[in-house]
Amino acid sequence: MTTINKYINLVLFLLLTASTNSFLLRNSTQIHTYIVHVQNPTGTKLLHDTDRENFHESFLPNATLYSGEPRLIYSYRDVISGFAARLTAEEVQAMESIDGFVHAQPDDRLSLATTYSPKFLGFSRWEEDGLWVDSSYGQGVIIGVIDGGIDPAHPSFNDNGSIPPPPAKWKGKCGFRQPSSCNKKLIGAISFRVFPGYKNQEHRSCNNASFDSLNLRGKVVACKAEGIKNIEMGKFVAKAGGVAMVVMNPFYLGSTTFSEPHFLPSAHLRYADAMKVLSYLESNSTPTATIEFDGTNFGARPSPAVATFSSRGPSLINGGILKPDVIAPGANILSSWPTSSSSSAFNFLSGTSIATPHIAGIAALLRKNHPKWSPAAIKSAIMTTADRKDLEGNPIADEYNMCKGSVFALGSGQVNPSAANDPGLVYDIQPRQYYTRYLCSLGFTSKQLKVIAQHQGQRIIKKSTIEANNN
DSSP states (O other): OOOBTTTBOOOOOOOOOSOGGGGGGSOTTSOEEEEEEEOOOTTOOOOSHHHHHHHHHTTSSOSBOTTSOBSEEEEOSSSOSEEEEEEOHHHHHHHTTSTTEEEEEEOOOOOOOOOOOTTTTTOOSSSTTSHHHHTGGGTTOOOOOOSSOOOTTSGGGOOTTTSOOOOTTOOOOBOSSSGGGOOSSSOOBOOOOOOOOOOOOOOSSSOGGGGTTOOOTTOEEEEEOOSSOHHHHHHHHHHTTOOEEEEEOOGGGTTOOOOOOOSSOEEEEOHHHHHHHHHHHHHOSSOOOOOOOOOOOOSOSSOSEEOTTSOOOSOSSOTTSOOOOOBOOOSSEEEEOOTTSOSSSEEEEOSHHHHHHHHHHHHHHHHHHOTTOOHHHHHHHHHHTOBOBOTTSSBOEETTTTEEOOHHHHTTOBOOHHHHHSOSOOOOOOHHHHHHHHHHHTTOOHHHHHHHHOOTTOOOOOOOOOGGGGO
């Protein structure tokens, strides 16, 4: 991909696991959307969009479908050499014989894989040695976010009239229905189709069917945190007459609990405490319970710790690659929330969608301070300076069992932004050389390597490497 005003370097790795012949498993005469990779013509430059579109249309059986819709949907310019088009599986197979064709992939719909943290990470708005101040708050750096969507009207995206215009070479577009939704802070947006998502099914926990024959009036109900959202369980408990709820973690949820806006007075217990409650219930014929609010307590310990839902290694594709790379705050983070679905503009959220913005922001600040660093150098600085001990000097624990976290849970450790700004030593890499060799070791064909590495018109020499060399 091209560099936008020297501010963005984005490397996309596409793992191709099926050949074009797999398309025959689909209805061979049904129209689908395909992403088609092709080699640019040798000796000819595609100077204008119309030149590129005309070249791409030369691969198609005709310009329009019987319905009158154009076959060509989009001609890619930067990310890949290719186009998106409406085709049948038979037409794709026939296209394979055309000179310059590389690969075609169905455009399938995919579902999304999903506290106050700046001070915790060592950022400081006022101290002179803080990374925020030292990097001029990342001024001029553009961050691209791929996620489930945003609310442009949210106050978090207000530029407050104090942010300078985007770089002159910025060519992005504002894809909102109202272009005025973009400003100097939210400078562009584009939408994609997404799978509607998983719908809840019946569960053994406190669901609606669990209380059909029970009278819970005035009762405090103990529910297992499993299957459906804890907030929904509270609504079912209230519908059955319950006045409060105790959410108890099963073994696999360990010590990770969540800050949630419950419908009823509720307490969320880690597994060890839940076992004590169950023991009490089994040993007492008339158990009682009281939930009292003892105020908001700050400085919980141990911290940081690896949440039970955090992704763990090793890599499922190749065990030689150590994963994860690093951990970042991603549990019970107070974050912006769409005002269209709630009366509050903020909500507590947990997951990868919360951890990754921290890393993206840190990378932007490092890029501002070190404009010549490559993406690999920034990654190296973050990983080699990460913390492996918590705030009390103990090894970072895994909340799955509250034991010392393994390398497959921690990766390099908890990100330390200030240390990453002055790492002392960074490890750089030549992506085309090392990553191509790595893909060769996984059995990728020359055609697939052309799609990934974008060696237009060049012969790819297949040479393998040991996977561990890429760590």
